[in-house]
Amino acid sequence: MLLRLGKLLNARVLVTGGGGLVGSRLAALLQRVGAAVTVLDRMDAYPEPAHELFGAARSGARLVVGDVCDRDTVAELVRGADFVVHAAAYADVAACTRRPDIAFRANVCGTQVLLEQIAAHPVRRLVLVSSAAVYGDGLPGVEGPQRFREDQCLFPLSVYANSKLWAEHQTRLMLGASSRTEYAVVRYFSVYGDPQIPKPGSHSWMVPWLTLQARLGRPMRLNGGGVQVRDLVHVDDVAEATALALVEEQMAEQTVNVGTGTPTSVREVADLVAAHFPGARRVTTPRPEGDPLGGYACVERSWELLRWRARTGVREGIGRYVSWLLATPRAVPRWLAEEDA
Numbered sequence: 001m002l003l004r005l006g007k008l009l010n011a012r013v014l015v016t017g018g019g020g021l022v023g024s025r026l027a028a029l030l031q032r033v034g035a036a037v038t039v040l041d042r043m044d045a046y047p048e049p050a051h052e053l054f055g056a057a058r059s060g061a062r063l064v065v066g067d068v069c070d071r072d073t074v075a076e077l078v079r080g081a082d083f084v085v086h087a088a089a090y091a092d093v094a095a096c097t098r099r100p101d102i103a104f105r106a107n108v109c110g111t112q113v114l115l116e117q118i119a120a121h122p123v124r125r126l127v128l129v130s131s132a133a134v135y136g137d138g139l140p141g142v143e144g145p146q147r148f149r150e151d152q153c154l155f156p157l158s159v160y161a162n163s164k165l166w167a168e169h170q171t172r173l174m175l176g177a178s179s180r181t182e183y184a185v186v187r188y189f190s191v192y193g194d195p196q197i198p199k200p201g202s203h204s205w206m207v208p209w210l211t212l213q214a215r216l217g218r219p220m221r222l223n224g225g226g227v228q229v230r231d232l233v234h235v236d237d238v239a240e241a242t243a244l245a246l247v248e249e250q251m252a253e254q255t256v257n258v259g260t261g262t263p264t265s266v267r268e269v270a271d272l273v274a275a276h277f278p279g280a281r282r283v284t285t286p287r288p289e290g291d292p293l294g295g296y297a298c299v300e301r302s303w304e305l306l307r308w309r310a311r312t313g314v315r316e317g318i319g320r321y322v323s324w325l326l327a328t329p330r331a332v333p334r335w336l337a338e339e340d341a
């Protein structure tokens, strides 16, 4: 994999949202293969110290604290880039439902500003980060967890999912055949792995949620009984897939799932976490609005086009996350520790 990323040696890569969980891991990987990375991020998605734990500032990347809606900043950064990864987003389903105005500004207007600047100042390729949320609950009338294929009908169930689907369409429409910039779309499934920390008021990211609840001696809350299914893909694997989407020739104008191809229920995740915390309890809580029943990735296309497969199994990934959390007491968010159990 590192050999293939050698094509990025000395390339200038702009990573929007590069101060977040995935973006910071990606920026560090790109720096390691010899790219010159610039990160554009508001750096305010989390209460402290999450952005600092993600370590974008330590990766060697140039950090520009700013907003993807700021046309002048984006214009200047795009002019200085050979490649762009657009990962900046108001990246939480519940937050987007509560504040559709912020979701619209960050995910729709921010994407539009970036696309306009890329159209005016072409780069070699834009990788747009999308989400498996665009599949919603999958095809109507099908029982049980579904395997989501990139070319199936899409039924976004949340403001967040709709904003991601809009970004996909707009990218295709603005950077289609007549553009000098290639594009590729990556649809992440449920990303997890250290140093992921939940956001206040969020119900996404079950690995950190359940692990933190167990770590704090609180019952693990299984929304809707934990029957929902997710495809848990480790952040290291996600960073690799995204970097490959920048360089694999066959990815031009293509969309691929970034998942493992294996379904895991929330209850199974709770069981894997509980194995590290003897006596951990579970309670059933209501299923939040917009929380999809879920599904898992069809991985044929990502293998064919990216020649990539996720390498980290969920048992190993959760074990690594638990070890990191136990070794990093400052990672327990103060707002969560101070909350009533």
Ligand SMILES: NC(=O)c1ccc[n+]([C@@H]2O[C@H](COP(=O)([O-])OP(=O)(O)OC[C@H]3O[C@@H](n4cnc5c(N)ncnc54)[C@H](O)[C@@H]3O)[C@@H](O)[C@H]2O)c1
Binding pocket: 016, 017, 018, 019, 020, 021, 022, 023, 040, 041, 042, 043, 044, 045, 066, 067, 068, 069, 086, 087, 088, 089, 090, 091, 092, 105, 106, 110, 129, 130, 131, 132, 187, 188, 189, 190, 191, 192
């Ligand atoms: N984590 C997942 O499970 C998952 C799944 C599917 C898709 N995604 C997508 O992956 C990308 C990265 O998500 P993440 O999990 O790292 O979330 P994250 O919140 O850790 O990272 C997103 C980053 O974008 C930045 N940002 C938000 N609005 C911005 C703006 N207007 N201008 C500049 N920066 C802004 C935030 O400060 C944050 O650092 C997002 O596009 C997200 O929608 C994530």
